[in-house]
Amino acid sequence: MDIHRIGIVGAGQMGNGIAHVCALAGYDVVMTDISQDSLDKARAIIDGNLERQVSREKISKADKDTAMGRISSTLKLSDLGDTDLVIEAATERETVKTAIFEDLVPHLKPTTILTSNTSSISITRLASRTDRPEKFMGFHFMNPVPVMQLVELIRGIATDKETFDACLGVVDRLGKTAATAEDFPAFIVNRILMPMINEAVYTLYEGVGNVNSIDQAMKLGTNHPMGPLELADFIGLDTCLAIMNVLHDGLADTKYRPCPLLTKYVEAGWLGRKTNRGFYDYRGDMPVPTR
Numbered sequence: 001m002d003i004h005r006i007g008i009v010g011a012g013q014m015g016n017g018i019a020h021v022c023a024l025a026g027y028d029v030v031m032t033d034i035s036q037d038s039l040d041k042a043r044a045i046i047d048g049n050l051e052r053q054v055s056r057e058k059i060s061k062a063d064k065d066t067a068m069g070r071i072s073s074t075l076k077l078s079d080l081g082d083t084d085l086v087i088e089a090a091t092e093r094e095t096v097k098t099a100i101f102e103d104l105v106p107h108l109k110p111t112t113i114l115t116s117n118t119s120s121i122s123i124t125r126l127a128s129r130t131d132r133p134e135k136f137m138g139f140h141f142m143n144p145v146p147v148m149q150l151v152e153l154i155r156g157i158a159t160d161k162e163t164f165d166a167c168l169g170v171v172d173r174l175g176k177t178a179a180t181a182e183d184f185p186a187f188i189v190n191r192i193l194m195p196m197i198n199e200a201v202y203t204l205y206e207g208v209g210n211v212n213s214i215d216q217a218m219k220l221g222t223n224h225p226m227g228p229l230e231l232a233d234f235i236g237l238d239t240c241l242a243i244m245n246v247l248h249d250g251l252a253d254t255k256y257r258p259c260p261l262l263t264k265y266v267e268a269g270w271l272g273r274k275t276n277r278g279f280y281d282y283r284g285d286m287p288v289p290t291r
């Protein structure tokens with residue numbers, strides 16, 4: 001099926017990145033959020049990120065202006081009615097996502113493909129809360145979306161071939177590469193990455209190292225471009241905790257228990273870069289470790 005118009009639900013760090021790459025690839029994009037502030041910030045961030053691409057001569061000024069012109073934003077889910085594909089990128093909480101799908105579905109065309117950018121939640125279970133499980137799948141971008149090459153495509157138990165092929169076509173048009181994952185908790189990337197981040201938090205919690213030594217050790221000792229605690233701040237500690245909880249509940253194995261220190265940071269509202277404080281404090285000129 002042909003995809004021309006894409007709806008994005010949730011205009012946070014992932015939603016704005018997805019809107020950016022879709023508009024640049026020539027799709028019309030409608031972004032929605034519950035917060036006008038998030039929608040305004042998303043537009044400003046997309047504008048700034050496109051401008052950076054212009055200054056690096058990756059795109060022209062005309063490409064930027066055309067892409068910005070393709071993006072509209074709205075607080076009303078019903079404005080996504082004429083989209084061909086919806087990518088849900090709201091907060092990583094199952095109740096939030098199922099409520100969105102329940103509210104959204106009555107407005108959609110029967111042919112609209114529904115997808116979720118969830119990092120970990122069962123695609124099959126989310127699909128079962130909609131009227132179109134065969135037209136539902138996981139469309140998992142990596143952060144930051146304009147930079148990262150991979151998209152994980154996750155088929156639910158009922159996803160049909162036409163839907164999968166249409167999403168694969170979108171990934172191709174975005175100039176990205178797809179990896180196909182089966183629908184088990186946290187799929188491939190986060191099944192492997194998140195236990196490593198959680199273990200880094202345990203290493204901090206048990207006093208084996210401090211924030212600096214843990215990140216330094218993993219950067220210089222294993223050639224990771226970012227340390228695990230820096231990466232956790234970048235992803236969002238609430239998202240990291242939510243993914244660990246999905247692994248723990250979904251696989252029923254104590255090896256996935258979230259570190260109590262990770263829970264503590266989330267309880268404090270220290271969610272990483274998006275709140276200016278996490279394992280590092282970003283309020284000054286340079287990030288300062290908080291432990």
Ligand SMILES: NC(=O)c1ccc[n+]([C@@H]2O[C@H](COP(=O)([O-])OP(=O)(O)OC[C@H]3O[C@@H](n4cnc5c(N)ncnc54)[C@H](O)[C@@H]3O)[C@@H](O)[C@H]2O)c1
Binds near residue numbers: 032092
């Ligand atoms: N952060 C990452 O590195 C990363 C990577 C891949 C996938 N994801 C997934 O992407 C999704 C979004 O993550 P994020 O990092 O962009 O989070 P975020 O906190 O930056 O943004 C979430 C946005 O969702 C909005 N929202 C909440 N409830 C809503 C509702 N009912 N309707 C519409 N909008 C609503 C919020 O206002 C906010 O703007 C999550 O499912 C997450 O697991 C995140």
